[in-house]
Amino acid sequence: MKEMLVKNLLANSVNQVITIATLLVLTPLFLHYWGDQRYGAWLVMVSIPLLLAYADFGSGPVFANHLSLKMEDPSENPEEIFWTGLATQIAFCLLTTSAFLAFMFSHREATGNTQLTVSICMTTYAVLGVLATYITGCSRAIGENHNYTNIGTAIRGTEIIVTALALNLGGDEQTLATSLMANRAIGTALIFLKIKTNKQIFKTGKPKANLGLAKHLIPDSMSFALYPLSLALMLQIPINIINSNFGPVAVALYATTRTLARVPVQFSNIISSSLWPILTKIIGVKEDLHGGAKIIQQANLAIIVFIIIFIPSGLLLGNYIFNLWTAGALKFSPELFAALGIQAGISAVWMNSIMKTISTNSHTRTCLTLSIITILTLSICDAIASEGMTSIIMTLIAGEILMLIAAQYRPLDRKKS
Structure with missing residues (x-):
């Protein structure tokens, strides 16, 4: 193992x-x-x-x-x-x-x-x-x-x-x-x-x-689809909302800053992708829910420590790195980076937490909840977009927090597939 x-x-x-x-x-x-x-x-x-x-x-x-x-x-x-x-x-x-x-x-x-x-x-x-x-x-x-x-x-x-x-x-x-x-x-x-x-x-x-x-x-497939689709919608639809309200230049700034801020998510993907085969064996085959939950908690702790180090470092060095990276084509926004960094950090933790359900096909309730949260979050983003890009991102953060809560569901009533 x-x-x-x-x-x-x-x-x-x-x-x-x-x-x-x-x-x-x-x-x-x-x-x-x-x-x-x-x-x-x-x-x-x-x-x-x-x-x-x-x-x-x-x-x-x-x-x-x-x-x-x-x-x-x-x-x-x-x-x-x-x-x-x-x-x-x-x-x-x-x-x-x-x-x-x-x-x-x-x-x-x-x-x-x-x-x-x-x-x-x-x-x-x-x-x-x-x-x-x-x-x-x-x-x-x-x-x-x-x-x-x-x-x-x-x-x-x-x-x-x-x-x-x-x-x-x-x-x-x-x-x-x-x-x-x-x-x-x-x-x-x-x-x-x-x-x-x-x-x-x-x-x-x-x-x-x-x-x-x-x-x-x-039926399991249809409910599972709600998880990655929710994740994709949270990534792609804000681009269209920002474009409709502020134009393609704002999209370029938002996407470029988000690329830098989502490094914690890529770090989380290393952990979650590596754990998926292990959790399938521990939870799905051996049905050791406690052992699986312990592994996920340890992985989440590693992600949180990384995020705590990453965001302040990014704020400290962000202007220099951003200007060097984009050759001055875009101006670094500390507020935008901090907001997107927080959103990415919360996203990284809930994406890792949900592994205990999706690695064993016990995901229906959780994925349905995630889809409802996504629809509500993006609807609010579209409604308040005229207030500014910060309002959109703060709404996305609220949505990510709700997703984090939903991801804590424990598959104790899992049915064998």
Whole structure:
């Protein structure tokens, strides 16, 4: 167990370092080549298509969890579970993306061909990411999560090169979106080809889905989808609200400051991604709720200590770092950084706390509560947006606090899936 945790920590640490590096490297590149207004407009343009990273309605994590929970059960067929999950994902993704792209096509005269092309490419990019995440999740069942995470890390690293080349060569939004889509397609294909060689899962090599299993797990999937969708909405919808009220330059400032302030969330992701396979075994298989809760408490303590150090340090050095990072293209706002840092810190803790429910498919009540909080929070943000950006962020902080409370639900009444 400890060896698995160490391997996962190392793999996820590298993955999150690359994620942070991607954001930190690409932001000044966008500002240099496109300027703050065009960069802000790009963020708005891709915000809705990227929401389709959750077009599978939560089926991926739920089926991956089920595979991990049932892998050692001789009466279960892991190959059938894998293919059923993949088929369910593809069906949901086709349904959701078809509806979205049909809407974009019908409004192409109002939005323009550039928006349509970017929407098609970034929607495909998001869906390919969904499939890659599912396969990586399934690798937990065979104790190979760290290897698949490393492949995903390598592909994410190439996104820096692809984006830098597109910007340096004078590529427009359509060129960049197409390049990112092609890069993601290659990565997803590599991950799929790797898992197909595993004999623990694929014993016959014949794709076969089980409709009965799909019907059994789809309700869990639909409720789970509310968690990542809530998280995505809290990230993407404020961009559209800010753009509608203050314009793309304000979006660029908000997104750039948020990138810096959300470093604690990336730190939290290292811990939560590494703990997911462990918690599945401890809580889901051994049903040791106390042991699982203790691990999460220790992880939360590490996150809180990091946040306490990070935010004051950021305020102290923020102006120097921000000006150096953006080459003076944007002006550092201590108030905005502090508010976004607090929001990110609360978010990091509740995202880690909720692992005790989502790692074992015992999440329905919690995820439903999160979705209600998200809708109310974003509705209030939209209503008070004219009061200023600070009002929006303070509302988001209040929403994150409510999510933290909701994430404390303990799955004592978990039903075995």
